[in-house]
Every structure is written in C-alpha cells, then in structure tokens.
Amino acid sequence: MLSAAETFFGFIGRNAIRLFKGIHDASLLINNTFYWAFLSPLKGKPIRVKATIYEMVKVGYNSVPIVSVIALFVGIILALQSAYQLKRVGAMIYVANLVGVSLTRELAPILTAIIVAGRSGSSFAAEIGSMKSAEEIDALVTMGINPIRFLVVPKLIAMMVMLPALTMIADFIGILGGFLLSVTELQLNPYNYIQQTMNALVIKDIVTGLIKALAFGIVITIVGAYQGFKVEGGAEEVGRRTTASVVTSIFLVIVFDLFFTMLFYFFA
Amino acid sequence: METAIEIKNLVTHYGDVKVLKDVSFSIPKGKTTVILGGSGSGKSTLLKHLIGLLKPTTGQILMNGGDIAVMNEQEFNEVRKRIGVLFQGAALLNSLTVADNVALPMREHTQLEESTMQVMIRMKLDLVGLSGFENYYPSQLSGGMKKRAGIARAMALDPAFLFFDEPSAGLDPITAAGLDELILKLRQAFKMTFIVVTHEMPSVFKIADYVVMLDRGDAVFAGTLDELRASDNERIRMFLERRSEKEVYSPEDYFRIIAGD
Numbered sequence: 001m002l003s004a005a006e007t008f009f010g011f012i013g014r015n016a017i018r019l020f021k022g023i024h025d026a027s028l029l030i031n032n033t034f035y036w037a038f039l040s041p042l043k044g045k046p047i048r049v050k051a052t053i054y055e056m057v058k059v060g061y062n063s064v065p066i067v068s069v070i071a072l073f074v075g076i077i078l079a080l081q082s083a084y085q086l087k088r089v090g091a092m093i094y095v096a097n098l099v100g101v102s103l104t105r106e107l108a109p110i111l112t113a114i115i116v117a118g119r120s121g122s123s124f125a126a127e128i129g130s131m132k133s134a135e136e137i138d139a140l141v142t143m144g145i146n147p148i149r150f151l152v153v154p155k156l157i158a159m160m161v162m163l164p165a166l167t168m169i170a171d172f173i174g175i176l177g178g179f180l181l182s183v184t185e186l187q188l189n190p191y192n193y194i195q196q197t198m199n200a201l202v203i204k205d206i207v208t209g210l211i212k213a214l215a216f217g218i219v220i221t222i223v224g225a226y227q228g229f230k231v232e233g234g235a236e237e238v239g240r241r242t243t244a245s246v247v248t249s250i251f252l253v254i255v256f257d258l259f260f261t262m263l264f265y266f267f268a
Numbered sequence: 269m270e271t272a273i274e275i276k277n278l279v280t281h282y283g284d285v286k287v288l289k290d291v292s293f294s295i296p297k298g299k300t301t302v303i304l305g306g307s308g309s310g311k312s313t314l315l316k317h318l319i320g321l322l323k324p325t326t327g328q329i330l331m332n333g334g335d336i337a338v339m340n341e342q343e344f345n346e347v348r349k350r351i352g353v354l355f356q357g358a359a360l361l362n363s364l365t366v367a368d369n370v371a372l373p374m375r376e377h378t379q380l381e382e383s384t385m386q387v388m389i390r391m392k393l394d395l396v397g398l399s400g401f402e403n404y405y406p407s408q409l410s411g412g413m414k415k416r417a418g419i420a421r422a423m424a425l426d427p428a429f430l431f432f433d434e435p436s437a438g439l440d441p442i443t444a445a446g447l448d449e450l451i452l453k454l455r456q457a458f459k460m461t462f463i464v465v466t467h468e469m470p471s472v473f474k475i476a477d478y479v480v481m482l483d484r485g486d487a488v489f490a491g492t493l494d495e496l497r498a499s500d501n502e503r504i505r506m507f508l509e510r511r512s513e514k515e516v517y518s519p520e521d522y523f524r525i526i527a528g529d
Contacts, residue, residue, distance in 0.1 A: 131361075139359035142319050143373045143421075144348035 029148070029226050036149040037156055051154040059120045059155070060162030064169060066119075067112055071170035074107055075099060075177025083186050092186060096196035099178030104205045108170035110257055113216035116163060117249040121220040124155055125245035128228025129238040137229075152225045156218065163217035164210045171206065208264045215260065216253045223249040272297035272429065272461040273318065278327035278337075280313060285523075286485060287313045288324070293480050293490040300455050300462040302472050305482035306507065312433065314482065315465045319353050319431055320344050332428070349377055351429045352422030356437050358414035360406040366393070366417045367402035373424040392420040395457075396450060412443035416450065423454075430454075432464040436471050448474045469508065481507070 041047055082098040128151060131137050140147045175197060182188040227245035231237050273295040280288045288310045295301045305311040316322040317329060320336055328335045332347050339347070360369045370389045374380055380388070393399050396416040406414055415435060422430055435451070436444035448471050455462055455475070466472060472479065472493075479496045481489040483503045489496060496504065506513065 134357055134362075135355045135359040136361055138321055139353065139355055139361075141321060142348060142351065142353045143376065144345045145372070145376050 025230075026222070026226055029152075029229065030222055032146075032148045033152050033156055033222065033225070036146060037153045040149065045149070047153050047157060048150070051150075052157045055154045055158035056162055058123075059116065059158045060165055063112075063116060063119055063162075063166055067115055067166050067170050068173045070111055070115065071103075071108060071174040072177040074111060075103065075174035075179075076181045078102060078107070078174070079178040079181040079186070083182075092182075092188060093192060093196050095178065095182055095186065095188070096193050097200035099182075100175055100197045100201045101205055103174040103178075104171050104201060104209045106209070106257075106261070108174055109167045109209045109212040109216065110253065112163060112166045112170050112213065113220065113253045114250055116159075116166065116217075117220045117223075117253060118246055120155075120159070121224040121249045122242045122246045124221065124224030125227040126238055126242045127151075128225055129231035129241050130235075132229060132231045133234050133238060147229075148225075152221065155225070156221045159217035159221045160214055163220075164213040167210060167213040168206075171209065208260070212257060212260050215256050219252045219256055220249045223252060270297040271295070272331070273463075274328075274330040275314075275318075276328040276330070278314070278317065278324050278329065280317065280322065280324045280327075282313075288317075289485040291327075291482070291485070291487045293487045295461065295463060295480075296478050297461055298459050299477035300451070300464060300475050301478045301480060302476040303463065303465045303480050303482065304467060304472060304507070306467060308484070309482040310485045311465050311467075311482050315431060315433055315463075318463065319351060320348065349373075349425055350427050351431065352425070352427040353431045354415060354418045354422050354433065354435060356433045358406070358418035360414060360417055360421070362406050364405075365402065366398065366404050366406065366409070366420075369406070369417060370421045370424050372421065377425060388424075392423055393417070395423070395454070396420045410443075412439055412447065415439070415447060419450065419454075426458075427460065429461045429463065432462070432466075434466050434468075435464060436466065436468045444468070444471065445474075451475050469510075 036045075037047065078099045079095050082095050083092060086092050086094050086098075128137070131151075137147050140150055179190070179193055179197075182193050183190045224245045227241040227248070231241050271294045275294065276292050278288050278291040279286065291310075291314065303311050303314060313322065317324055317337070318331075320339075324337050327337060329337045332350060334343065334347070336344060336347060360366070361372070364372070367386075367389050370392050371385055374385050374388065389402065390399065393401065396419050398413060398416050398420065401409070401413070401417070406417070409417065419430075432451070435447050439447065451462065451464070452475055454460070462475075464471075464475065476493055478492060479489065480487055481496070481504060488501055489499060489504055491499075497508070499505070505511070
C-alpha cells in the first residue's frame with residue numbers, strides 16, 4: 001500500500017515530467033520551425049511559395065468578411081459605450097479618441113487573433129493531426145521531406161503576414177463603425193470626428209497593435225502545429241487536440257497581450 | 269547470396285516493455301523477403317526501424333554501407349532517397365492529386381524539368397496500372413487503387429529497397445491477389461530488394477523468396493519458403509496450420525505476452 005506521501009510526491013513527479021516533456025517538445029518545434037522558415041532558405045532550401053500563398057488565402061483572405069463585420073460592430077459598441085459616459089461631462093467628441101486608441105492598440109489585434117485562432121489555429125491542428133493518424137507524416141519523413149518545412153513553415157509565414165494585415169483592416173473598419181454611429185446617432189460633425197481621430201492616434205498606437213498581431217500569429221501557428229503533431233490515436237484524439245489548440249491559443253494570445261501591453265506601457 | 273540489409277542484435281523498448289529482443293538476421297539482395305509474424309510480434313516495430321522512423325536501444329542495422337541506427341539526419345537523408353515505402357493505408361497526401369503525390373519525392377530531391385517529370389509520373393502510374401488517374405484525388409480512389417498509387421510514389425526515385433507494410437490489409441481477396449501479382453511483376457522487372465511485412469499466408473506463399481518470422485520479439489526463423497514448410501518449430505507450425513493458442517484472459521496475461529516473460 002502506498003503511503004500518502006508517496007502518492008503525493010508521485011503525483012508531483014509525474015506531472016512535472018509531463019510538463020517538462022511538453023516544454024521540451026514545444027521548444028523543439030519552435031526551434032525547428034524558425035530554422036526551416038528563416039535559416040534554411042539562406043542555405044539553399046527555399047520555402048514553398050505556392051503552399052504559402054495558398055495558406056495566405058485560407059488564413060487571411062477568407063477571414064476578411066468575418067473580421068470586418070465583427071470590427072464594425074465592435075466599433076459601434078465602443079462608440080455607444082463611451083458616449084454613455086462622456087455625455088455626462090459633455091465631452092462627446094472624445095468618443096473619437098476612445099474608439100481610435102482602444103481599437104488600434106488593443107481590440108483590433110486581439111479580436112482578430114481570437115477569430116483566426118478559432119478558424120485557422122483549429123484547422124492547423126486538425127489537418128496535421130489527421131495526417132499524423134493516417135501515417136502521412138511518417139510518409140513525408142521516409143521520403144526525406146521534413147514535415148515542419150513542408151507543413152508548418154507555409155502556415156507560419158502566412159500567419160505572420162496575414163494577421164497584421166487583418167488587424168489593419170479591423171482597425172480601419174472599427175474606426176469606420178464608430179464614425180458612422182457618431183455622425184448619425186450622436187450627431188457629431190463628421191469633419192471634427194475625423195480630425196479628432198487623426199489627432200488622437202499616433203503611429204506608435206498602430207505599430208504596437210501590429211507587433212502584437214505578429215506575435216499572436218506565431219503563437220497560434222505553433223500551438224496548432226504542436227497539438228497536431230501530438231495526435232497519436234485516431235479521430236477522437238484529433239477532435240480533442242483541435243479543441244485544445246483553440247483553448248490554448250486563445251489563452252496564450254491573452255497572456256502575450258498582457259506581456260506586450262506591459263512592455264509598451266513601461267518601456268515605450 | 270548477397271546481403272542487402274543486415275540486422276545485428278537489435279534490441280528496442282517502448283517505455284519499459286522490450287519489444288524486440290536481440291533480433292539478428294540478414295535480408296538478401298534483389299529478392300522478396302517477407303517478414304512474418306502475428307499481432308504483437310514486433311514486425312511493425314522492426315519495419316519502422318528499417319525505414320528510420322524509430323531508433324533502436326542497441327544493435328546495428330547495416331544498409332547501404334552504413335549503420336542506419338547511428339546515422340544523423342543528414343546522412344540518413346541520403347539513404348532515404350534509396351528507399352521507398354508503401355504504408356498500410358497508402359498514406360497519400362489527401363490535399364494533392366495522384367500525379368502530385370507521385371511527383372512529391374522528385375520535386376523534393378531532383379532538379380528535373382516539369383515536362384520530364386510529367387513523363388515519369390505517367391510511366392510510374394502506368395507501371396502500377398493507374399494510367400489516366402493523374403488528376404484524381406486520393407479520396408476518389410478505392411483502397412486497392414490507393415495502394416497502387418502508393419507503390420507508384422514509393423518507386424518515384426527508382427529506389428534500391430521497397431518496403432511494404434501489410435499490403436493486403438483492408439483489401440478484399442481479389443484486390444489483394446492483384447496487388448500480389450503487381451509485386452511479383454515489379455520484382456521481375458526491377459532489380460530491387462523487396463521487404464514485405466505481412467501475416468497473410470496465401471500472399472506469403474505467392475510472393476516470398478525468403479522468409480523471416482518474428483515471434484514475441486524474437487526472430488525464430490530465417491530461410492526459404494521450402495525451409496519454412498519443413499520447419500518443425502511449434503510456433504511456425506501453429507502459424508502455418510492456423511491453429512489457435514490459449515485465449516488471453518486478462519490484461520496482465522496479455523501484457524506478459526508482449527513483454528515476453
């Protein structure tokens with residue numbers, strides 16, 4: 001019979017081993033992905049351009065409608081919510097500042113990342129996971145084709161380009177949403193609203209948002225690929241890993257958001 | 269008899285379970301060698317070692333003039349160009365057409381012109397009886413056709429070794445027989461070494477030149493078909509005569525069988 005102490009330390013030990021193995025596997029994946037994406041092209045093993053463009057269409061272009069609609073609504077919501085408070089102090093024109101700054105610095109990158117994590121992060125995990133269970137990954141390896149170069153790198157490049165691009169679209173459409181509500185419902189002067197937005201926004205607001213988007217893109221790709229490669233069994237595990245990839249990437253996106261926001265707040 | 273692959277004292281573990289226990293045998297060059305064994309005998313594990321998907325705990329696998337058990341990725345990539353593998357479910361990439369699947373190793377490892385490649389793809393598909401299916405996707409093919417396309421892809425770089433993982437698994441007897449005939453035909457047409465992992469006895473008697481039998485992680489037999497038929501080893505007799513053994517009742521018993529003690 002195991003003593004309580006043995007059970008307790010056994011529990012800690014088993015979980016610690018699992019945790020370290022997870023960290024080890026994830027670091028290996030990150031290391032290999034960046035090697036095949038940025039170093040090996042310099043050594044004459046170029047990235048797969050056609051596959052990358054194909055991924056860009058799937059990740060970026062196909063997300064434009066949903067990102068636009070959500071950004072538009074969030075812009076309107078932001079304008080309404082800030083008007084609710086600003087009305088009391090008679091500073092309605094500051095709606096423009098609030099909408100512009102909170103969208104570009106925070107809401108556009110994070111909303112886009114969450115949408116893309118749900119759409120593309122999950123599909124990365126499902127795609128790689130089902131290839132793993134159908135021995136397609138083994139087949140690639142035996143053909144001398146590195147699965148990370150073949151599968152993950154095009155997705156990474158696509159995400160690193162398309163997530164900032166989608167964020168810019170969300171910035172623009174979100175501000176447009178706030179503008180539309182302000183000039184109609186709030187009866188602000190359109191010219192003043194635009195002028196106020198221009199004055200409120202500095203390049204730094206937009207750039208910090210885009211840096212965040214870039215980091216989120218990397219996080220979503222790595223999490224999706226990690227969960228995909230972890231699949232050992234069949235269809236059931238593909239489903240489980242797909243869910244895990246969405247939950248983990250949304251969680252990590254918010255952790256990274258906190259990190260970057262603090263970084264920009266204290267050092268920029 | 270010239271040796272193509274030599275396996276010496278191969279030992280491997282899954283966690284704490286010893287799956288292969290000191291396996292040694294050699295595979296003759298230019299012949300069809302069948303690796304035979306029941307479920308849990310370690311034959312799939314052995315195959316994974318031969319194609320470099322797993323590394324053994326100890327032991328040597330001498331192939332192509334080097335020990336692939338200790339090769340690094342770069343060295344082994346050179347060996348990989350000389351081996352072709354047909355996986356159990358064919359493992360074609362579902363996002364690519366049949367032609368692109370066959371072209372994959374060529375695009376990766378050669379600098380052939382696109383037009384030359386198209387000719388080669390057609391030749392390979394013709395060889396396995398799939399001409400005209402270039403633009404089909406794997407999901408549109410039947411099980412047998414997928415395996416044929418898998419063979420075409422495995423042969424894309426004209427390898428010296430062709431591995432088959434249970435080629436008749438999941439196929440009806442007619443299709444399976446067709447695949448056996450294809451293996452025989454290819455074997456006659458090319459000077460390749462074929463290694464087939466299977467437990468289908470009819471198929472073994474049809475295609476094998478040389479047989480290796482694994483049982484519970486040991487190589488219990490290596491020899492020709494006639495020697496196999498004449499063997500008086502109890503396990504081989506059971507296998508050939510399709511006799512059952514005592515049922516495994518508990519997970520502990522089953523574990524003991526795969527662990528081998």
